[in-house]
Amino acid sequence: MSESDVGGLQAAPLKNGLKVRLSVMMFLQYAIWGAWLPLLWDLLMNAKGFSGTEVGNIFAIGAVGAIFGPFIAGQVADRWFNTERFLAVSHLAGGVLAWQMASLVDYNSFFWYALVYGLIYSPTLALTNSLSFHHIPDRDRDFGKIRLWGTIGWIVAGIGIGQWLLHHYAGGSADQAKDPAVYAGMADAFKLSGICGIVMGIYCLVGLPSTPPSKSADGDNATMKALGEISHQPLLTLFLIAVPVSCIHQFYFVHTAPFLNTFQGELGGSGLATSLNSVFGIGGGGLMTLGQMSEIFVLAMIPLLALKLSRKKLLMIGLVAYAARMALFSYAPMLGDMGMPLVILGVALHGFCFGCFIFVAFMVVDEECSSDVRASAQNLFNLVIIGIGIIVGSKVASSVAGWAATRVSEGDPWYTKTTEMFQIPLAASLLCLVWMALMYPAKGKKETA
Numbered sequence: 107m108s109e110s111d112v113g114g115l116q117a118a119p120l121k122n123g124l125k126v127r128l129s130v131m132m133f134l135q136y137a138i139w140g141a142w143l144p145l146l147w148d149l150l151m152n153a154k155g156f157s158g159t160e161v162g163n164i165f166a167i168g169a170v171g172a173i174f175g176p177f178i179a180g181q182v183a184d185r186w187f188n189t190e191r192f193l194a195v196s197h198l199a200g201g202v203l204a205w206q207m208a209s210l211v212d213y214n215s216f217f218w219y220a221l222v223y224g225l226i227y228s229p230t231l232a233l234t235n236s237l238s239f240h241h242i243p244d245r246d247r248d249f250g251k252i253r254l255w256g257t258i259g260w261i262v263a264g265i266g267i268g269q270w271l272l273h274h275y276a277g278g279s280a281d282q283a284k285d286p287a288v289y290a291g292m293a294d295a296f297k298l299s300g301i302c303g304i305v306m307g308i309y310c311l312v313g314l315p316s317t318p319p320s321k322s323a324d325g326d327n328a329t330m331k332a333l334g335e336i337s338h339q340p341l342l343t344l345f346l347i348a349v350p351v352s353c354i355h356q357f358y359f360v361h362t363a364p365f366l367n368t369f370q371g372e373l374g375g376s377g378l379a380t381s382l383n384s385v386f387g388i389g390g391g392g393l394m395t396l397g398q399m400s401e402i403f404v405l406a407m408i409p410l411l412a413l414k415l416s417r418k419k420l421l422m423i424g425l426v427a428y429a430a431r432m433a434l435f436s437y438a439p440m441l442g443d444m445g446m447p448l449v450i451l452g453v454a455l456h457g458f459c460f461g462c463f464i465f466v467a468f469m470v471v472d473e474e475c476s477s478d479v480r481a482s483a484q485n486l487f488n489l490v491i492i493g494i495g496i497i498v499g500s501k502v503a504s505s506v507a508g509w510a511a512t513r514v515s516e517g518d519p520w521y522t523k524t525t526e527m528f529q530i531p532l533a534a535s536l537l538c539l540v541w542m543a544l545m546y547p548a549k550g551k552k553e554t555a
Contacts, residue, residue: 201303268387352495397456424463
């Protein structure tokens with residue numbers, strides 16, 4: 107049942123001006139992240155020469171901000187400070203840091219910059235959600251239309267940096283995708299991210315609607331109140347399942363771009379591989395945007411799906427997609443040229459992974475919590491998705507990669523590493539699916555209203 111149907115009243119339409127303002131916010135928010143995240147593993151391993159353990163540490167430390175976000179950003183936005191102003195300060199500072207990270211060469215400097223950047227950027231992901239929920243008339247009907255522009259921002263940034271690498275570091279030749287100059291050029295992704303961050307900071311001050319804090323009558327701590335509310339069903343099960351799911355999600359972002367880059371390199375002059383590089387650029391990040399393109403379709407369908415399917419069924423569809431993607435990544439490379447279409451299908455399944463699990467989960471968090479703690483609740487879920495999940499997922503991803511690589515070093519085919527790596531998140535996805543089926547209630551607060 108949509109919010110517009112509650113009490114038999116039709117929610118007011120979403121005004122075009124507000125829709126545009128929030129959509130621009132989402133576009134910039136995710137362009138900032140999508141510029142560098144898919145390329146970070148290759149940049150640090152192949153250009154800067156960091157070890158697998160060091161790269162895992164950098165991925166993990168960058169998520170620390172999501173751990174502290176609920177206790178700082180959520181409290182500030184729910185009780186003390188206008189959300190759009192907090193976003194402005196965060197993005198202006200984050201943009202400056204991202205630009206500087208492009209020129210860092212030693213591990214210690216990059217580690218500490220990643221920590222500070224994570225503290226600044228991570229909380230903004232949840233706050234753009236809570237700001238949108240604060241202003242839109244109908245969550246089910248309106249949020250997907252706005253959030254999909256974040257996906258478009260990710261796509262534009264990913265393809266943009268892929269084309270930049272192709273034409274400025276590979277001389278326009280897709281066969282040079284593994285050239286050392288290309289790996290070094292991936293640092294430019296941080297410059298693009300920094301520019302987007304500065305633009306976002308300015309936009310938050312001049313383009314976003316005023317979003318004042320929702321002061322509680324008793325002046326309680328918003329984060330502690332939100333913690334109390336998520337200790338009950340269905341949020342308790344959702345938060346617990348989100349921990350392994352977020353690890354699986356991070357595994358995808360750590361290893362997919364290097365996997366695609368290697369697979370395309372193994373195919374050599376394959377017509378499909380060459381055609382893909384000419385459109386999406388090189389490095390793997392551009393090709394990964396196929397997942398965000400399918401995400402647009404799924405997000406556009408969410409308002410219709412939310413009317414037909416329960417939250418539990420939508421979440422389970424997302425978990426099935428996680429398992430199917432990892433299965434395709436595990437076994438399709440064994441087929442050589444014929445495996446590339448299946449790998450592309452696996453990338454495209456990202457739309458269902460994100461749209462039906464993570465996107466719907468943020469909706470569930472918003473609808474199950476009191477209005478005066480929604481920013482804190484969103485940040486608590488953010489803590490799980492890009493805090494705990496990234497920290498644990500990054501360490502697991504780097505460890506599994508090292509373990510799987512020993513098979514190749516012992517003489518097995520290159521795809522043995524891929525098969526070994528992706529079977530781990532495949533098994534975890536199936537376990538989460540069973541857990542969801544058994545433990546998550548059939549209906550939540552909103553669905554029984």
